[in-house]
Amino acid sequence: xxxxxxxxxxxxxxxxxxxxxxxxxxxxxxxxxxxxxxxxxxxxxxxxxxxxxxxxxxxxxxxxxxxxxxxxxxxxxxxxxxxxxxxxxxxxxxxxxxxxxxxxxxxxxxxxxxxxxxxxxxxxxxxxxxxxxxxxxxxxxxxxxxxxxxxx
Amino acid sequence: xxxxxxxxxxxxxxxxxxxxxxxxxxxxxxxxxxxxxxxxxxxxxxxxxxxxxxxxxxxxxxxxxxxxxxxxxxxxxxxxxxxxxxxxxxxxxxxxxxxxxxxxxxxxxxxxxxxxxxxxxxxxxxxxxxxxxxxxxxxxxxxxxxxxxxxx
DNA sequence: TGACTCATGTCAGAATTCTGACATACCTTG
DNA sequence: CAAGGTATGTCAGAATTCTGACATGAGTCA
Numbered sequence: 001x002x003x004x005x006x007x008x009x010x011x012x013x014x015x016x017x018x019x020x021x022x023x024x025x026x027x028x029x030x031x032x033x034x035x036x037x038x039x040x041x042x043x044x045x046x047x048x049x050x051x052x053x054x055x056x057x058x059x060x061x062x063x064x065x066x067x068x069x070x071x072x073x074x075x076x077x078x079x080x081x082x083x084x085x086x087x088x089x090x091x092x093x094x095x096x097x098x099x100x101x102x103x104x105x106x107x108x109x110x111x112x113x114x115x116x117x118x119x120x121x122x123x124x125x126x127x128x129x130x131x132x133x134x135x136x137x138x139x140x141x142x143x144x145x146x147x148x149x150x151x152x
Numbered sequence: 153x154x155x156x157x158x159x160x161x162x163x164x165x166x167x168x169x170x171x172x173x174x175x176x177x178x179x180x181x182x183x184x185x186x187x188x189x190x191x192x193x194x195x196x197x198x199x200x201x202x203x204x205x206x207x208x209x210x211x212x213x214x215x216x217x218x219x220x221x222x223x224x225x226x227x228x229x230x231x232x233x234x235x236x237x238x239x240x241x242x243x244x245x246x247x248x249x250x251x252x253x254x255x256x257x258x259x260x261x262x263x264x265x266x267x268x269x270x271x272x273x274x275x276x277x278x279x280x281x282x283x284x285x286x287x288x289x290x291x292x293x294x295x296x297x298x299x300x301x302x303x304x
Numbered sequence: 305t306g307a308c309t310c311a312t313g314t315c316a317g318a319a320t321t322c323t324g325a326c327a328t329a330c331c332t333t334g
Numbered sequence: 335c336a337a338g339g340t341a342t343g344t345c346a347g348a349a350t351t352c353t354g355a356c357a358t359g360a361g362t363c364a
Contacts, residue, residue: 008268010203010215014283015177015271017290022174023217024297025167039350051162058312063162065175070351072314093359094312116160119167124296130289131166137278137286138169144276145176191320210342222321224344245329246342 018141025122032114038107041066043115045074046108049084049100056095083107170293177274184266190259193218195267197226198260201236201252208247235259 010016029040044064048055061071078084083104086096123131162168181192196216200207213223230236235256238248
């Protein structure tokens with residue numbers, strides 16, 4: 001085990017561990033959201049709108065790490081089901097600012113409770129200092145990976 | 153900004169940061185693997201086989217965080233194109249141990265070089281101690297999230 | 305003013321991944 | 335030994351997500 005020195009060695013690869021953790025988190029979130037009939041992207045969209053009302057479709061897409069097109073499909077469904085409202089015309093440009101309806105806010109409440117339990121479980125076993133260290137590490141990774149090829 | 157105390161607050165959520173980092177890593181890997189005509193799952197499969205020859209389809213699926221069915225589709229393509237070989241009959245049970253062909257090994261070499269550059273870029277700006285801390289943090293998160301509902 | 309660039313919303317089709325289901329093989333338990 | 339439980343490979347269809355493309359609105363610059 002862990003004999004290969006030339007490769008990337010999955011056992012000691014931070015990238016692999018990152019994917020593993022992310023996968024575990026996603027699975028845990030899906031598990032608690034399924035009883036509420038909500039997907040992770042679905043929840044992410046509502047949570048983003050709760051914290052930053054008026055985000056456009058494209059901004060929501062970036063915040064949820066999906067494409068504009070995917071978020072558009074979701075937003076249309078959320079709008080049709082009365083969780084979200086968008087003006088018929090753009091106040092400026094083409095961007096339509098989306099907002100939660102009372103129904104959307106109510107739906108989000110339960111989901112937030114469920115998701116927070118997952119987040120707490122994930123943080124269990126880590127001291128405050130370790131959590132800070134994790135936070136800094138992830139921020140550093142994200143920063144280093146940004147603009148992979150920003151050459152001339 | 154960060155005014156909401158009731159929600160999960162994306163700006164301070166380790167879960168959100170985890171997803172962001174994972175997303176950035178995946179994008180960076182896709183970028184360097186695309187010129188080689190290889191997807192991330194494609195690469196993951198080859199890397200797994202290089203480090204643990206004889207893994208079965210199901211084991212590869214778990215290692216690459218996809219379903220058996222998805223990995224099966226990939227494996228059949230890899231076998232058809234001569235990157236991987238599997239015996240016609242299972243030596244024991246139903247599991248077919250897969251192995252890299254010389255061609256598969258050669259293909260993996262270039263990919264590994266590309267992926268390692270991404271991993272190094274991701275680690276840039278972190279001290280050895282910080283890397284260790286990140287490693288421990290991620291391990292802790294994974295452990296805490298395992299077996300969410302293992303109750304009776 | 306006019307040409308150019310960039311971001312956005314949206315439609316349509318393709319590609320990928322997943323869920324459901326079935327048959328088979330091993331292992332445990334009584 | 336028989337029965338139940340678990341794991342595997344695989345097929346088929348559904349659902350999700352992505353890529354490609356187009357038109358529109360706003361800002362930039364000569």
